[in-house]
Amino acid sequence: MKRLSKMYDRFYEQILDEHEARRRRAGAGEFVASDLVDVLLQLAEKGRSESSEAKLTRDGVKAFIQDIIAGGTESSAVTIEWAMSELLRRPDAMASATDELDRVVGRGRWVTERDLPDLPYIDAVVKETMRLHPVGPLLVPHHAREDTVVAGYDVPAGVRVLVNAWAIARDPASWPDEPGAFRPERFLGGGAGAGVDVRGAHFELLPFGAGRRICPAYDLAMKLVVAGVASMVQGFAWRLPEGVAPEDVSMEEHFGLSTRRKVPLVAVAEPRLPAHLYAGVE
Template sequence: MEFHNILSFSIALTSILIVSVTAFMLRILRGKQVKIPPAPQAKGALPIIGHLHHLGGSKITHHVLGDMSEKYGPVFTIKLGVHQALVVSSGAVAKECLTTNDKAFASRPKSKAVEFMTYNYGAFGVAPYGAYWRQVRKIIMHEVLSHTRVEMLGHVRVSELKASTKDIYETWRTNKDSEGSEMVKMDMQQLFGNLVINLLMRVVSGHRLHYKDAEAVRFQNVVKKFFKLFTTFVAADFLPFTNGFDLGGYEKEMKMVGKEIDDIVEGWLRRRKEERESSSRQQQEGDQHFMDVLISTVQDATEDDFPGFDHDTVIKATSLGIIIAGSDTTSVTLTWALALLLNNPHALKAVQDEIDKHVGRDRLVEESDLKNLVYLDAVIKETMRLHPAGPLSVPHESMEDCTVSGYNIPKGTRLFVNIWKIHRDPNIWADPLEFKPERFLTTHKDIDLKGKSFELLPFGSGRRMCPGIFFVLKVMPLTLANMIQQFVISKPSNEPLDLTESPGQTGSKATPLEVLLAPRLSLNMYHDGE
């Protein structure tokens, strides 16, 4: 018994010594270990401003960064004034950033545009990571943009689409005699913009804007100003010592746009509250508009639920964020899709034939038909590959030190994922510059658009990916299918359409998409809309 106790004690002591010595040696080794190197920095930085001069002017930012990646590889850093930014141009590295380091890169950098035009960082998509963002995200993902909620709004999408296509038909009917032709020239970029804004307005507030009304013109103008200013270089964002000087007067203009936006959205909210007060409880419970859901959700919330924001600001900022984020990106993708189809008439005919086969010409395309329109789905995927609505992802900012591709990335580094470059990687995509929808029916038929396939990231990935993905993936195919089913659309000449991109956050088409258009169905089909 005594021997057994001595043996047990000896084993225990030996184990403690082994663990202690191992821990001590590991500490020594860590102290001697070579530090993880920082990511390589692109050459050509100037004192104070860094690489900002490469990204200004008429140059398209994601093109410039794409060219840099050819020199410096899929991972490199640039200096934006006092800030360091990590540029990623590889799907594999993007996956590492947005999965392994998803929490580290979960925040957004601050800027004057976001401060002055989105309720002081109140808009969900650009809000920094924290308690406010988590609470709003919870509401949006469960109560506003969930798969179930999006399905419930199907009748609104169908109703608005009918009303908008009827507007297009009426414009054709009014103009065809004056133009002396059955085919009337129209700007599809503007038509898609009007359609999508109205659709989002109906979903958010229950109202639509008639594109000739003063309210519609005012809102469209302020949205244009918003996007122009959102991508404008503001010195104070990168060079803090210029803060307070408002070089270029952009901050003053941003404040004016922010005030005008608030006046408009405040009007929507006030009108919605008045309508709710005059309706019965049963009617209120049946309301399905985003603004109603937000009003009901936040009315019993405490100040601690939304730190720094009152309830009305939460509703206005979230509603604005949904409309701003969804309107331009969706209309841009629809514009590119139609432009690519017109430049590839065999593909346009394939879509028309598919719709005629599965739907016919005696009724309009419905959401239940979309599952059968596989070539149309491939066209949309190929459009988002070539022209993603966010070619350079909305920037992230690291909240802690992390490691990416074996490199040390310090806290406070901004992350740019060059989605445009990833989508054109020749190692992934055969003939990457060519429009080939068929690839999504064969070699890439299993591609996922919901952030799991990192070779195709039109909506991003991780906790900061686009929350409106279910909504957009309903709107785009239904809208494009209805336009192609209901109208004969052709180019104004035999020349290919200009596919030049314009600088900016959404990578829109630089020139208007002017087409010749005429009804394709029996004329009585255009009188059933609202």
């Protein structure tokens, strides 16, 4: 735990150092905050010059960053488990994902963030997983600010409104080709989902919500999940335990803070990269 704590502290320090260096290059008078870390560092600097007891320190900024990263850990892990479940149920899709990684990245190194734009099939796998298994199927509760009418229904001001993203993503009107089936190909050229994004601009797919209450870390979450699935598929050959057929894999859901699998996924992994690449993985 102590070693892990020190490793994370170095990581957070690197983030702060990069932001501070960018600020110094721009100059104090010309610098404009571009993200939350910039704002937090400005507040910490302001706090050092004030007498208030409630000050934001550098350690406080690092703690805030840690909360943001940790807050998305469960949802990202749940989505990756669903993606691997779906791929194991469709060996042809697993083969397509593996072939893409071998073609684009090869087996001489690990996939990195820079490779992600060149992995459209892996991206499609993640989008299809989020369509079928949104972590928050009803999103976060919304509040009607004024009386309105939606699809002929009166919605009075002050009521709580829930958006059923799970049902929307399985609506045959938006997803005509077997909406309940796992088909990453629908997000590639010519498919019904080609051009559909997950960042709230297309209402037929809202895994992160939309508008002012969209998940603030949607971009980070998308990169984490795509990179996670890519690393697992690239690094290991996956198969189900002896005697378990793809159609036998349970896909029952358990609703809690996130919608995870009711039964944890059990699979067998065999390394498929050179041994020295695994030596540096902690």
